[in-house]
Amino acid sequence: MNTQQIPVRDTDVLIVGAGLAGLAAAHRLRSGGLRVDIAEASDRIGGRAFGWFWPEAGRMIELGGTWILPGFREVRALVEEFGLELFDSPDTAASLVHFRDGVAPMATPGEDGVRGLEMALQTLRELPGTTAGTAADALGRAGLDPWVHDWMTATQRYLAGAPLTDIDARHLLLDLDELADPEHYKAQLHGTTAALAAALFGASGAALHLDAAVTTVERTATGFITTSGVGAFTSIAVILAVPLNTMATIDFDHTVLGGVSPFVRDGHPGASRKDWFVLDGVVEHCRVFASEGLFGYFRTERRLKDGGMLAVGLAPAAEGKPTVDDFEEQIREYIPSATVRAHTSHDWEADAWARGTWIAPPAGFYDALAGMPADSAGLHVAGGDLSADFPGTLEGAVATGRRAAESVLHTIHYQKTGVRS
């Protein structure tokens, strides 16, 4: 890894951002025999895939992206290619919901519940104006049964990571299976996503420049000149693989973004809180799904060697900045004997190179994304925030990164040979 100042470095492809999108692009470019450089603003790779060793737990935890859903085809292919392994969160002995009527045991919605959720999805799909408004507006107008309303709110409180008043109503239109089963957030990577980031980088052969915040990407007669915190790069192509909420710090030709461009200025409201705990006094594994209280989702993850219990909770940060005492009080509503021994989290909103968590699409964002060109004469964009198929996910990051790399390979092949590959 290179953090030294460079005067002007010539390369074939410059990738801006060493998150999973940038790293997947670098890995995919390996086969093209091109010189590839990565300019990364922070002092580490991985971005919002951030596996970190937590001394209090004596193990690695995920401060960012964690769960690998069954449909994550490209991530799963990489896991296999690199010989990495997945494991599941433990089965829970106690599954609770925390809805408007209080805390109650419930593992699944049951047959009647699933039917209620199916009908709610149908109602939302047919609601006039759903596609133009916010999720809160659509939920308010749909006239749902209170239980169904609470279930959908709970789902969105951990899936969207932003207040429902701030997000596109289409975020409510999930697959029925996804909506009905909070337990499908189970599969994770052994060694955390840090292992995937390291494997992608190691296999890419790319040159990495840390502390290299990019500020401008300008076109030249032969390609691009890009300025960064460590110096300038000239290249034939550039792949911008940074979060939507940091794009405004870079001066570049927005043609590549099409209708997504206005969202760069205003950003998206994704600001989830993800808190990790070491708890004492916990006898059995527990999972909570909540439309009320401090968490949208809370679960115990692992029994530690000293008898403590590792647990994690997710909720939109907009719902306040609780203290450890507040968290303990909330957790004791679920597990009366629990005490918090240690707590940690990463403030993604304050993180200068993230400025938020995963994309929480503002109203109108999905329409804009569908019409985005994705590349413009050698300038490409990638990232989980810009994935139309898997927005705001590890899969979206990997898939868009690989697609941008393929597009670069085609363009450069055409420039060199005059033949479309």
Ligand SMILES: Cc1cc2nc3c(=O)[nH]c(=O)nc-3n(C[C@H](O)[C@H](O)[C@H](O)COP(=O)(O)OP(=O)(O)OC[C@H]3O[C@@H](n4cnc5c(N)ncnc54)[C@H](O)[C@@H]3O)c2cc1C
């Ligand atoms: C708390 C949390 C929980 C999540 N949970 C899940 C989950 O369970 N499952 C799931 O699939 N997804 C989850 N996600 C989403 C997933 O982590 C992201 O969608 C994915 O990691 C984004 O990857 P990316 O490469 O697009 O962006 P990033 O990982 O953000 O990478 C962008 C990189 O660009 C760098 N950068 C920014 N600005 C500049 C600049 N000006 N110059 C140079 N470099 C720059 C950043 O430092 C960063 O390294 C979660 C995210 C968070 C934050």
